[in-house]
Amino acid sequence: MGNKSPIVKLLEWLLGLFAKELPSEEVVSEEPEQPPEPVEPSGLERLSPTGTFPQSSVVAYVDRVVISEPGLVTLKNIADTNSMDPVFDAGHTVIARKEGFHDELKPGDIVVYHAGSGRYIVHRIIEITTDEQGKLYTLEGDNNNSPDPYLVRDMHIKYLIVGVAYTKVD
Numbered sequence: 189m190g191n192k193s194p195i196v197k198l199l200e201w202l203l204g205l206f207a208k209e210l211p212s213e214e215v216v217s218e219e220p221e222q223p224p225e226p227v228e229p230s231g232l233e234r235l236s237p238t239g240t241f242p243q244s245s246v247v248a249y250v251d252r253v254v255i256s257e258p259g260l261v262t263l264k265n266i267a268d269t270n271s272m273d274p275v276f277d278a279g280h281t282v283i284a285r286k287e288g289f290h291d292e293l294k295p296g297d298i299v300v301y302h303a304g305s306g307r308y309i310v311h312r313i314i315e316i317t318t319d320e321q322g323k324l325y326t327l328e329g330d331n332n333n334s335p336d337p338y339l340v341r342d343m344h345i346k347y348l349i350v351g352v353a354y355t356k357v358d
Contacts, residue, residue, distance in 0.1 A: 235295050235296035235312060235313075235314060236296045237296055237297045237298055237349070237350075238292070238294050238296060238297060240285060240289065240292065240348065240350050241255075241257045241350070245257050255283070255351075257285075257350075259285055259286050259287050259288055260283055260284065260285055260286070260350065261283075261284055261285075261286050261347070262281050262282065262283055262284075262353075263281070263282040263283075263284055263300065263347065264281050264282075264355075266278050266279070266280055266282060266310065269329070270331055271309075271310075271311065271329025271330070271331050271332050272298070272310055272311070272312075272329050272330050272331060273330065273331040274330070274331075275298070275330055275352065276310075276352045276354075278357075279355060279356050279357045280352055280353065280354055280355055281352070281353040281355045282310070282349055282351075282352055282353075283349070283350050283351035283352065283353065284300060284347035284348060284349050284350060285347065285348045285350050286346075286347055289348040290342055290345065292348075293313060293316065293323075293325070293345070293348065294313070294316070295313050295314055295315060295316060296312065296313065297312070297313050297348060297349075298310065298311070298312050298313075298348075298349040299311070299312075299313060299325075299327070299345045299346075299347060299348055299349065300345070300346050300347035300349070301325075301327065301340050301344045301345045301346060302344045302346055303344075308346065309327075309336070310329075310349065311327035311328055311329045311332075311336060312327065312328060312329070312330055313325050313326070313327055314326050314327065314328050314335060317339075321341070322341065322342050323341070323342040324339040324340070324341065325339065325340045325341075325342070325345065326339060326340075327340055
């Protein structure tokens with residue numbers, strides 16, 4: 189096993205230059221010397237997006253991150269409305285699933301929906317109901333004080349947000 193030919197060693201070295209996977213780090217919480225002052229919990233369980241693909245499909249390399257999932261797109265023209273602060277803002281790159289997600293949507297998921305007149309809005313699902321025509325979604329921006337003033341039909345939801353890269357405008 190230790191007797192690799194010089195050509196094999198050279199090839200392995202070259203491959204290592206171009207596709208070196210970063211180590212995965214586990215976050216470990218250490219006990220502080222002095223316990224912190226107790227904080228009164230708000231009692232609110234905040235809605236969070238559900239996972240849509242396995243962790244094993246995301247690999248970080250020295251020069252790039254690869255997500256091995258079909259149907260993903262990047263959305264780079266996020267409007268500067270502040271409605272989704274602090275999750276993301278103008279200039280950030282949003283990673284979204286374009287198809288095959290409608291049956292999986294749950295409260296907490298962040299979606300992009302068509303609001304008419306060529307407008308697309310990125311907000312969080314806070315409730316899902318149904319009527320005789322199908323699913324209806326109540327949506328709200330994280331930084332807004334109230335839900336959007338209308339219910340959104342399933343057919344108007346165009347993307348499911350699966351990640352955010354905190355980029356800046358080039």
